[in-house]
Amino acid sequence: MTEIMASGVRGFYRGSDIIDERRIDPAYGAVDAYELMAPIIDTDKAMHWLMDLVESKGARFVTETITRDLVDLEDSLRARFDADAIVNCTGLQGEVLAGDDTVYPIRGGLIRVINDGTDFPKVDAALTITADAAGSANEIVFLVPRNDNILLIGGIAEPHEWELNLTLESPIIRRMRERCEKFLPGLKDARVDPHYPFAQGLRPFRGKNVRVERELRRTGSRIVHSYGQGGAGWSLSFGCAQDVVMLVEEALSGAPARPMAETTNDWKIPKIERRRW
Numbered sequence: 001m002t003e004i005m006a007s008g009v010r011g012f013y014r015g016s017d018i019i020d021e022r023r024i025d026p027a028y029g030a031v032d033a034y035e036l037m038a039p040i041i042d043t044d045k046a047m048h049w050l051m052d053l054v055e056s057k058g059a060r061f062v063t064e065t066i067t068r069d070l071v072d073l074e075d076s077l078r079a080r081f082d083a084d085a086i087v088n089c090t091g092l093q094g095e096v097l098a099g100d101d102t103v104y105p106i107r108g109g110l111i112r113v114i115n116d117g118t119d120f121p122k123v124d125a126a127l128t129i130t131a132d133a134a135g136s137a138n139e140i141v142f143l144v145p146r147n148d149n150i151l152l153i154g155g156i157a158e159p160h161e162w163e164l165n166l167t168l169e170s171p172i173i174r175r176m177r178e179r180c181e182k183f184l185p186g187l188k189d190a191r192v193d194p195h196y197p198f199a200q201g202l203r204p205f206r207g208k209n210v211r212v213e214r215e216l217r218r219t220g221s222r223i224v225h226s227y228g229q230g231g232a233g234w235s236l237s238f239g240c241a242q243d244v245v246m247l248v249e250e251a252l253s254g255a256p257a258r259p260m261a262e263t264t265n266d267w268k269i270p271k272i273e274r275r276r277w
């Protein structure tokens with residue numbers, strides 16, 4: 001929190017009065033709170049926007065499954081598509097396409113309820129209890145309102161679970177809902193979205209860290225990897241994309257590939273002035 005305060009982020013405020021103001025049940029045991037302004041990405045809209053953007057730049061979309069390591073396929077793929085470089089963003093399939101056996105999923109799920117103010121006072125700010133405060137790293141309170149009158153209720157983190165077979169009745173999902181109802185009692189009256197009640201997915205994690213790196217196993221390769229962003233792929237997408245561009249340019253210039261840790265960059269961390277709050 002002190003880092004956030006020092007960052008100069010807009011709208012920072014700390015005070016236990018937030019607990020009351022946001023209608024959190026006093027019995028939940030929260031004793032302190034802070035808030036800040038942050039952008040929220042509506043991911044359904046963002047996917048359409050990204051597709052349109054790429055299309056408008058003249059891209060041709062081809063849907064196909066690649067079943068082998070890209071190192072073996074690089075020449076044939078580049079020749080077939082007349083491509084200067086290959087960018088691998090296949091998430092968990094980095095295992096096959098990049099020969100990386102450290103990738104693994106952390107399964108997550110979110111209940112979608114109607115947030116139009118009829119069943120409970122409309123929630124217009126994201127509310128969360130951090131993992132350490134919640135007492136469990138894998139089962140937290142995570143409430144996020146979307147633009148379209150939907151409130152997301154979460155969250156869970158289940159490492160190494162590959163099956164997307166959770167339902168609203170799964171014990172861990174029932175616990176998730178009960179936990180959030182205890183936190184924000186109004187949610188007891190919430191109706192799930194009949195068209196799309198529950199979303200689940202696999203966060204693509206990796207043993208060490210995110211990988212944004214040129215292919216190192218083949219001299220002169222023009223493959224750039226960007227995968228393993230785990231539960232922060234949207235937040236990290238902007239910075240990773242910038243690094244990918246830098247690495248593609250580096251590959252095209254004929255510079256030798258370097259392991260990620262040695263890659264230097266020219267980003268300067270802006271000097272941040274401490275603000276009063």
Ligand SMILES: Cc1cc2nc3c(=O)[nH]c(=O)nc-3n(C[C@H](O)[C@H](O)[C@H](O)COP(=O)(O)OP(=O)(O)OC[C@H]3O[C@@H](n4cnc5c(N)ncnc54)[C@H](O)[C@@H]3O)c2cc1C
Pocket residue numbers: 064065066067089090091092093097107108109110200201202203204226227228229230231232233234235236
């Ligand atoms: C419940 C949940 C909550 C989350 N919350 C947040 C959040 O609050 N903030 C945040 O920043 N992130 C969040 N994330 C994480 C974020 O969604 C992921 O990090 C992100 O989607 C990963 O994107 P990606 O493109 O790297 O991988 P993916 O979305 O997995 O995309 C991989 C792509 O590669 C393609 N592909 C895979 N294998 C092959 C193959 N063999 N051949 C051809 N194509 C292939 C797939 O079709 C797909 O298009 C959340 C995830 C979950 C599940």
